[in-house]
Amino acid sequence: MSELFAGVLFAFVLAAALATAAFRDTLTVIVVFAAYSLGMALFYAFLLAPDVAMTEAAIGAGVTTLLLLLTLAKTVREDTDRLVERVNIPAVVVFGGLLVVMLATLGEFPAVGADDAMAWYNPEVTQHYIANAYDDTGVKNAVTAVLAGYRGFDTFGEAVVVFSAGVATLIVLNKEVFTRE
Amino acid sequence: MSTTISQALQPAFATGEFITQVFLVSAALFMLLAIAMFYRAVKGPTTQDRVLAVNVLGTNTVVVLALLGAGLGEPSLLDIALVYALLNFLMAVAISKFTVERGGVL
Numbered sequence: 001m002s003e004l005f006a007g008v009l010f011a012f013v014l015a016a017a018l019a020t021a022a023f024r025d026t027l028t029v030i031v032v033f034a035a036y037s038l039g040m041a042l043f044y045a046f047l048l049a050p051d052v053a054m055t056e057a058a059i060g061a062g063v064t065t066l067l068l069l070l071t072l073a074k075t076v077r078e079d080t081d082r083l084v085e086r087v088n089i090p091a092v093v094v095f096g097g098l099l100v101v102m103l104a105t106l107g108e109f110p111a112v113g114a115d116d117a118m119a120w121y122n123p124e125v126t127q128h129y130i131a132n133a134y135d136d137t138g139v140k141n142a143v144t145a146v147l148a149g150y151r152g153f154d155t156f157g158e159a160v161v162v163f164s165a166g167v168a169t170l171i172v173l174n175k176e177v178f179t180r181e
Numbered sequence: 182m183s184t185t186i187s188q189a190l191q192p193a194f195a196t197g198e199f200i201t202q203v204f205l206v207s208a209a210l211f212m213l214l215a216i217a218m219f220y221r222a223v224k225g226p227t228t229q230d231r232v233l234a235v236n237v238l239g240t241n242t243v244v245v246l247a248l249l250g251a252g253l254g255e256p257s258l259l260d261i262a263l264v265y266a267l268l269n270f271l272m273a274v275a276i277s278k279f280t281v282e283r284g285g286v287l
Contacts, residue, residue, distance in 0.1 A: 002205050002252075008212040012219060019223050027280075031231040034272060035222055038235075038242045039215075041261065045246055050257045057261055061239065062268040069279050 006046060013039035022084045026077055030068045037061055051141075204252030211245045232276045239269030 016036035023029045037060025044053035110117040129150070133142045137149030148155055215238055222234035243262045250258030 005205055005209040005212060005249075008209050008216070012212055012216050015216065015219060015223075019219075027228055027276075028225070028231060031228070031235050031276060032222055034235050035219055035238050038238055038265075041265065042212075042242060042245055042249070045249055045255075045258050045261055046253075048253065048255060050255070050261055053258070053261045054264060057264045057268060061265060061272050065272045066275055069275055073279065 002046070009039060009042055009046065013043065024080050024082050024085050026072055030065060030072070033068075034061060034065050037064065051144075201252050201254075204248050208245050208248040208252060211241055211248065215241050215245075228276075228280050232273060232280070236269065236273040239265060239272070243269070 013036065016032060016039055019032045020029055020036055023032060037056060041053045041056040041060060044050075044056055129146060130142060133145035133149070134140060137145040139145040139149055218234050218238050218241060222231045222238070225231055243266045246258050246262035246265065250256055250262070
């Protein structure tokens with residue numbers, strides 16, 4: 001029965017994604033994109049990744065919509081009579097090629113929980129993390145333990161990059177305010 | 182150690198095979214309803230129609246998340262449902278304010 005649910009959900013997400021790509025009016029796109037985000041959060045929840053679903057809920061429904069609306073408020077919204085975007089033939093060709101390549105890769109993935117999955121090519125490493133993650137780091141979730149415990153410096157580097165990007169954005173914005181005065 | 186909402190509700194999720202199927206089938210039916218709501222979001226014709234459609238879609242998502250949590254035996258999905266119920270409201274308010282007084286979002 002969960003296949004039935006996944007099928008209907010997939011149809012919904014596909015329709016939302018196509019509508020997001022096709023619409024011309026920016027405000028409509030923002031609203032339809034929120035619907036797409038709802039579907040994706042359901043997908044993550046259905047695949048039993050509650051942490052990703054929680055992030056998608058916060059980013060997709062909350063932050064993205066607000067940021068896009070704020071941007072729209074500061075800029076101009078193009079008035080248009082046409083409802084849908086004109087189809088860009090070269091873009092469709094490039095996208096079609098990419099889609100074929102990605103679908104070809106998809107067939108090579110092992111099934112969920114399969115014995116020949118990539119994670120079991122090196123069983124000692126996998127078993128080591130599963131057995132010792134809690135004792136080593138004190139974090140109950142093994143994925144979080146690897147991300148923030150064993151690969152702590154890596155994650156710290158990522159945080160530094162994001163922080164510098166934020167600082168750079170603030171500097172640029174400040175400069176713009178000064179030139180206007 | 183403090184108990185979260187999901188832990189407190191854990192016994193309520195110890196359900197049989199039949200009731201699990203019922204939860205999953207009703208989740209699928211709610212997703213069919215979601216497609217009907219999405220038709221309104223696409224068709225419009227005004228932005229207000231679309232905002233209302235997406236707001237109802239968000240409420241529908243909360244219901245589907247709760248049904249999935251019960252059907253799959255994952256009470257932690259209820260936390261996501263709560264987050265969605267809060268943020269969905271915020272989104273509808275932001276878009277509504279944007280359309281009424283141009284430039285105002287929050």
